[in-house]
Amino acid sequence: MNDPGRGRTRCQVAVIGAGPAGMLLGHLLRQHGIDVVIVERRDRAYVEGRVRAGILEQGTVALMARLGLDRRLRREGLVHSGTKLSVDGAVFRIDFAALTGGATVTVYGQQEVMKDLFDAAETRGLDVVFDAEDLRLEAVDTDRPRVSYRRHGIDHVVDCDVVVGCDGFHGVSRAAIPEGVLKTFERVYAFGWLGILADVPPADHELIYCSHERGFALASMRSETRSRYYLQCAADERVEDWPDERFWDELCGRLGPEVAARVTRGPSFEKTVAPLRSFVAEPMRYGRLFLAGDAAHIVPPTGAKGMNLAVSDVTMLGEALIDLFEEGSTAGIDGYSARALARVWKAERFSWWFTGLMHRFPGTDPFARQMQVAELDYIRSSRAAQTTLAENYVGLPLSPGPSNREPQP
Template sequence: MKTQVAIIGAGPSGLLLGQLLHNVGIDTVILERQAPDYVLSRIRAGVLEQGMVDLLRQAGVGQRMDAEGLVHGGFELAFDGRQVHIDLQALTGGKTVMIYGQTEVTRDLMAARQTAGAMTLYETSNVQPHDMKTDRPYLTFEKDGETCRLDCDYIAGCDGFHGVARQSIPSDSLKIFERVYPFGWLGILADTPPVHDELVYARHERGFALCSMRSATRTRYYLQVPAEEKVENWSDQRFWDELKSRLPETLANDLVTGPSIEKSIAPLRSFVVEPMQYGRMFLLGDAAHIVPPTGAKGLNLAASDVSTLFNILLKVYREGRTDLLEKYSEICLRRVWKAERFSWWMTSILHNFPDTDAFSQRITQTELAYFVGSEAGRKTIAENYVGLPYEAIE
């Protein structure tokens, strides 16, 4: 088999890259380890930055998102028994975020790729990149008991933190930056109306809480819990009681509870690998970086990687600009580190860290109060939350 761009991973970043390339006539083949139903079963973030919304529209897959997604012009910060509105639109010149689940993004991209007749091979195993430092890279993999080879010009590693793409790069060629946080997020999904018409981020002496949503009838709530906590220790009733205790009284009184559809605990970490490329293989999304979910940046960072690689490859194939290939990592990492900083800041300022002394606790409380009490501070939060601009490829 032969293609121009071989993509490892059929999550949203791999599918979005494939769709953008297909639309401009660049051939792609996507290899995915799991079955389609498994890919669609992953419960992930649902806050899309303005840049990702625009990119989905550019790819021609924004119709259902625009019809069913919820446009949010702000969000709430709750602390010290009060709520402060961060007016994204007013503070950023009209930018907003879109509430639309990652599962739905993936579903839309799968449908578009199938309609286009582009090739996605699911349930492939033992995918291995070869000759990445040459101008003739290729992949080997197993499908239906047969060993196959896929020759290509370039490889896009969109297969997540545990995927083969990054692991196939010699360890001495990469530098890893990592911070593991001493807590996780216990999250539940429920078919209940949201407690507020926008997201609510709550700082409380008992721990952080987030009130989010997937739609006007489906909610996603989170609680900070110790890193070693077990999900089986949390009945639905215990979760709802704890959530109410961490919210301002007016919100707690309005909270509609119900049986959980899904319940899980996600660990929190910050992770970046440099560089994000090795020869003709490029790392995108979680294969290259992880952020704690507090700033809603994980899926959005993957989208900005996709935008960067797509625009570079477009100039490579149309204009012969192979000089741009070596700039991919540098361009991506500038935005990655800014998002890592914002996600770290949001996490640090809204969560309770064990063994924090009284002085540090007061400093954190005062920093949050200072930022939300200053228009410049609120603008800094808002412009990071809606997403920093994508860098032009020139």
């Protein structure tokens, strides 16, 4: 990718982080002729190789199409019109399309999304700087912020009008907001997800979310020949203690005999333990610094909201920045934080609720387990309850515009 040069350079928008949020925002702004530089502390192989989200909401698919980046997605993505829930082995289906007027989700891994975004960047003149060390954000509370970094032993400074932090939970952007301004809300869960990837056909053509006496399980996929499976485990679980045979046995036990009979076993080529947390930072704007994606919020993966929530952020922020640079209007950027957070908290609520419904928590007694079973039985028998789940899963609409919202600092 292009390096904007040594020393000092100038652009309209400097984006920190070349993950899904940063790259999608870069493409969106570049489509409108806005000068963007994306600065990433890792190399392309690392960013592209991270195995994360695999479910795209319709809004995410629509944005990829709007940017002309959906050729492989349309060819290789698996469109799902529903999902299945399993309660101690008894399976029932939630029909997204019937409950939401035709809405669907698409299975297409984050790695594939990143490949599409990176492949198109150079031909479209989108500057991405990899291997940027010692990233620093300066003067973000003025109308002339700047980003400095060191690359291959050379110091660089990017002067800009706007900085957008898309550098994840551990990045530098959120830390640039003063303590007296920034508020954070967090819940860390006392368990994780043990996940494997295996080149075997999926157990079902749709995802199966399993609530079992021994804990949560998920039967998912990345393609028609590659399966992704998860088990709820202790937060400090060691992957070395889970040889493939043990994993497959426990998975099949939780999924129940009906689904287990369709599980194809095979050697895993990746095995990881992922922690679960809910996290929100407010505000998502400070001066000319804006946060998007994991820099501002984290959701447990149960509701498939992580990358999709980042996409909704950059869609709203992209609109606001286009208005700023094309029309000179600050209404969009002034209302961005409140508008984005309205949707963030709804996604946080759904992910928190779905996690609580499907998992076994430490100290869960028989009464609490019966409450989970009763609620799942209610969902099975109630179209209204299924509709609520389906509407949230396929993705709520973007929050209303900023005209009646208070500006953020």
